[in-house]
Amino acid sequence: MQTITTTDALAAFCAKAKTEAYVTVDTEFLRERTYWSKLCLVQMALPGKEGEAVLVDPLAEGLSLEPMYDLFRHEATVKVFHAARQDLEIFFTEAGVFPIPLFDTQVAAMVCGFGEQVGYETLVRKIARQSLDKTSRFTDWSRRPLTEAQKTYAIADVTHLRVIYEFLSKELQKSGREAWVEEEEAILLNPETYITRPEEAWLRVKTRTTSGRFLAIVRELARFREGYAQNKNIPRSRIFKDDALLELASTKPTTMDELGKSRLLLREARRGDIAEGILQAVKEGLAVPPEAMPQVEGEDQQLQVNTALADLLRVLLKAKSEETGVAAKLIASSSDLDRIAAGKRDVPALTGWRMDVFGRDALRLAKGEIALTAAGGSVRVVVV
Numbered sequence: 001m002q003t004i005t006t007t008d009a010l011a012a013f014c015a016k017a018k019t020e021a022y023v024t025v026d027t028e029f030l031r032e033r034t035y036w037s038k039l040c041l042v043q044m045a046l047p048g049k050e051g052e053a054v055l056v057d058p059l060a061e062g063l064s065l066e067p068m069y070d071l072f073r074h075e076a077t078v079k080v081f082h083a084a085r086q087d088l089e090i091f092f093t094e095a096g097v098f099p100i101p102l103f104d105t106q107v108a109a110m111v112c113g114f115g116e117q118v119g120y121e122t123l124v125r126k127i128a129r130q131s132l133d134k135t136s137r138f139t140d141w142s143r144r145p146l147t148e149a150q151k152t153y154a155i156a157d158v159t160h161l162r163v164i165y166e167f168l169s170k171e172l173q174k175s176g177r178e179a180w181v182e183e184e185e186a187i188l189l190n191p192e193t194y195i196t197r198p199e200e201a202w203l204r205v206k207t208r209t210t211s212g213r214f215l216a217i218v219r220e221l222a223r224f225r226e227g228y229a230q231n232k233n234i235p236r237s238r239i240f241k242d243d244a245l246l247e248l249a250s251t252k253p254t255t256m257d258e259l260g261k262s263r264l265l266l267r268e269a270r271r272g273d274i275a276e277g278i279l280q281a282v283k284e285g286l287a288v289p290p291e292a293m294p295q296v297e298g299e300d301q302q303l304q305v306n307t308a309l310a311d312l313l314r315v316l317l318k319a320k321s322e323e324t325g326v327a328a329k330l331i332a333s334s335s336d337l338d339r340i341a342a343g344k345r346d347v348p349a350l351t352g353w354r355m356d357v358f359g360r361d362a363l364r365l366a367k368g369e370i371a372l373t374a375a376g377g378s379v380r381v382v383v384v
Contacts, residue, residue, distance in 0.1 A: 217285030
């Protein structure tokens with residue numbers, strides 16, 4: 001296998017890829033010690049059993065990835081990934097580019113009856129009839145030189161992907177479900193999927209407390225932590241974890257002495273710019289006027305859910321999943337079902353291909369126009 005370490009070699013490979021119908025792509029990266037993923041390796045392979053497969057070393061001195069990004073913009077060649085979200089986040093963050101057109105084999109597999117969030121190893125076994133050596137999965141991809149075991153592991157992530165893509169692509173064509181996959185991939189290609197705004201970081205902090213003042217402090221602490229993590233490129237947990245954040249929102253320290261009494265705060269956060277940032281965030285949270293305080297009680301928590309209908313919708317979803325071979329989780333979430341059972345209609349499960357597969361009968365069930373009956377080991381829809 002070839003390891004590309006120069007821009008000219010990468011440009012030559014990408015020029016060849018532009019003449020092909022598709023190219024398979026994968027990455028290896030590290031994120032344990034950073035906020036932003038550190039791209040350590042890119043693997044690509046061209047069609048055919050003997051199609052050229054290469055490793056691209058983005059850590060090589062002087063190497064520019066622009067030829068690859070230019071390939072990503074080349075719409076005549078499909079870019080094939082498995083579980084593309086993290087890969088796409090790296091490319092969007094690094095260069096503001098998405099690989100278009102995209103084909104995600106994990107999404108396609110969920111539509112083609114392989115279950116929920118099926119792993120690459122499973123598809124290799126079931127479709128390519130091969131096995132993978134995963135012993136190098138958790139190695140340090142930033143260290144050089146790469147071992148032969150690492151290279152063999154990495155290249156397998158794109159060579160078997162060729163067989164998987166061709167199989168799933170044909171299955172989608174036969175079933176007429178290409179548009180379903182494209183709907184899901186549109187989310188992956190939306191910049192909003194990857195933009196993390198510090199002012200919205202508090203929404204990811206789980207708390208049962210509904211006090212507006214408490215939530216105002218949570219919001220300011222989360223805002224500070226997210227912005228600090230982004231600027232310093234360190235994991236947010238290295239600054240302080242969620243349990244410490246909630247403790248601080250509860251104790252409301254206003255001095256260094258009070259901050260030092262925290263049970264959950266890391267030692268590094270009790271001094272310096274982190275400590276000062278915490279105290280400033282608490283101060284700002286305490287100063288928020290009542291009308292500007294956040295509310296954790298989202299609409300979903302105030303819903304009047306018809307629990308009997310919600311249970312019936314879950315049965316209907318299971319039946320539709322088995323009937324179509326599409327993973328239930330992809331069709332509708334538990335939140336979707338509860339919202340429908342509460343009379344809400346602005347629900348993802350009631351849009352696009354989901355409406356045809358599940359939504360229309362879900363609405364009929366909610367209106368009492370159909371019923372469900374058990375027939376042997378399956379569930380059937382009966383018109384009332």
